Amino acid sequence: MKVFLTHKKDAALHADLNVSGSKSESNRLLILKEQYSNPSIENLSDSDDTVTLTNALKLKKGVVDIHHAGTAMRFLTAYFASTPGIDVVLTGSKRMQERPVKILVEALRSLGAEITYTKTEGFPPLQIKGSILQKNQVTLLANVSSQYISALMLIAPKLPGGLTIQLKGEVTSVPYIKMTLGLLQKVGIQGSFSENKIEIAASETISENKIAVESDWSSASYFYSIVALSEAATVTLTHYSEKSLQGDRAIADMYEALGVTTVFNASEHKIILQKNTSELPNHLLLHLADTPDIAQTIAVSCFGLGVGCTLTGLHTLKIKETDRLVALKTELEKLGATVHITDDRLELAAFNGKIKEHIAIKTYQDHRMAMAFAPLALKVPLILQDSMVVSKSFPTFYKALETLGFSVQFE
Template identity: 60%
Template sequence: MKAVLTSKNIKELSATIQVSGSKSESNRLLILQSLFSNLKTENLSESDDTMVLQKALLSNQGEVDIHHAGTAMRFLTAYFATQQDASVVLTGSERMQQRPIKILVDALRDLGAEIKYLKIDGYPPISISGKKIIKQKVSIAGNVSSQYISALLLIAPSLQNGLTINIEKSVTSAPYLHMTISLLQKIGVSCDFSENSIEVKPLSEIKNTAILIESDWSSASYFYSIVALSEASNITLRGYFKDSLQGDSILATIYETLGVTTQYNKEDASITLSKNNKPIADHVLLNLADAPDIAQTIAVTCFGLGLGCKLTGLHTLKIKETDRLLALQTELKKLGAKISVSNDTLVLMVSEKIKEHITIQTYKDHRMAMAFAPLALKKTIKIDDAGVVSKSFPTYWEDIQKVGINVNFK
């Protein structure tokens, strides 16, 4: 399904949008809910990834296919490895079978888990036979993916002796790690993070607990981009807190320099994004090591505004749904951008024109589709495989139409 996007030519964009719960918070809480049944949640994410994880947690036998859901692969590897009655083959899409999992598997094996590779060492699919884990200390590298550490943290309180995790090398995407720790503490888990070590005490049960999941800040990024690229806007997004657990909430600070002001409305837990007329620098320099999921949105926004940018700290983008750095380079070049990428850096030169009627390939990556869509405020643009947005934001196309972008499917 291809989407053809055009602007409705509305002078001032205005809408109120309800964004579903954070995928990151939802997926962590689903694992905890499976371990502690008296945990309840509200505003669970409607994303494909969360639905896939929910379904997977209903079975602990046979093949479990998580498709493109990378978070589910990491979290379920640790979860099933510690469930004594589990015997599963954990697999996924062709791309998922190219995404490494060795660091996590090695750590779990060190704890005594029984995990076997079925095709290529270090990559899914894997066979897992759940075992009782008694060992209480493990070391793991922190510079590849914080999800490996989060996977261990989530199962730690359910282990007989708890778990102490020694983190080697600096942690990438650190806010996601702090999110996991904060959620553990919210349900009553004793979790002590000091230096490069995290100690989690065992917990047999928790008090009846209900957690309201904040709306997804990664999803909010596309509306920040729309406001930045508009002439005038006033868009309200529901379900957001000023004291957020999500690292992507840094959007509010970043986009202030790109012409977007964020107003927090405590009474109804919402934010209002409005276009400001403050001077914008012609070059943006950002280290996004703690918020890599918003890199695509920021790069496209800068291109649409005719700005240059240098984005660093992007090494994790090469092992996502696609090699996001290469995909950004390819698709932005088609639109007329001068851009270069390396292992962890994207450099975009100032651009004067945007080519029209270009078809953007999404590479089965939801964020490619959503990041490029706001350019419709500047030129007619086509998005191939538009249905891919369901991975994290199923109502995306409906919601951007409410804001002021025409979406026609062909």
């Protein structure tokens, strides 16, 4: 389904919006809840990925199809492998079967897991027979997806001796590892992360019975982009904290350079995004190894503002829902941009021309491609193909756009 997006002339860009709970926090807490029968979770994400994981956790035998949910693939591989009585084939979409999982599988096998590939070595589908994993030390490369590491951390407290994870090399996406550790500690599980070593103690029970999930900072990034691309705007978002476990909280600092001020209202757990009149830079340099999920949003914002940018630390984008670096280059160039990419960086030239109108943006079954490009409708009318892919993480995204004066027409 296509969606045609424009912004209504003179429509006020002022709104109070509720954003669903963080998908990243929700999915981690669901694994812990399944292992310990608590905590109860408030403000759970309503994303497709979280719904998929919730349903998959009810299955103990047969085929478990998680479709496009990459987090579910990684977390369930570890959870199923470490749970006695499980006998499943874990599979997903065609793209999911092209996304590597070998590093996680080898790590789990070294702990005693029984996992076999049913098609291609190193890729899903996986035949998994659950058992109690007796070993308590594992080593893996540090520059892989942090979801591999988090998957091991989440099952660690249920292993008889806990788990020590030794990481080799420079660690990627450190905030996501710290988020996992922070949630474990929040429910009373002891753990530490220092000098490439993660240690998680065994725990029979957890202490916390109720946890409220903070709203999703990755989803907030699209409203930062809208405010940045506007002439004047004020957007209030609920369930946010200045001291967040989410690495994408860094978006608040990054967008200062692009004309957005963040006001934190601690008493009401809100953030207020306001357009400021500061002078824009000619070129923005950001290292995003810790926050790769906001790279698309930043690149599109810079293009719409005429600001050049160099974004580095993006090697994990090649194994996401699509190769996000190639996708960004392809779609931005349709609009008139000049983009150069390598395996781990994107360089966007400053743009002073007229953005091409009514361009159909291909979304590549990637929710972040759709939502990153949508704010450009403030500048020119555009079309998003396969538009409902946003439900993967933000099902109410288009309703939020309408609240902000966008015209949203599906075909």
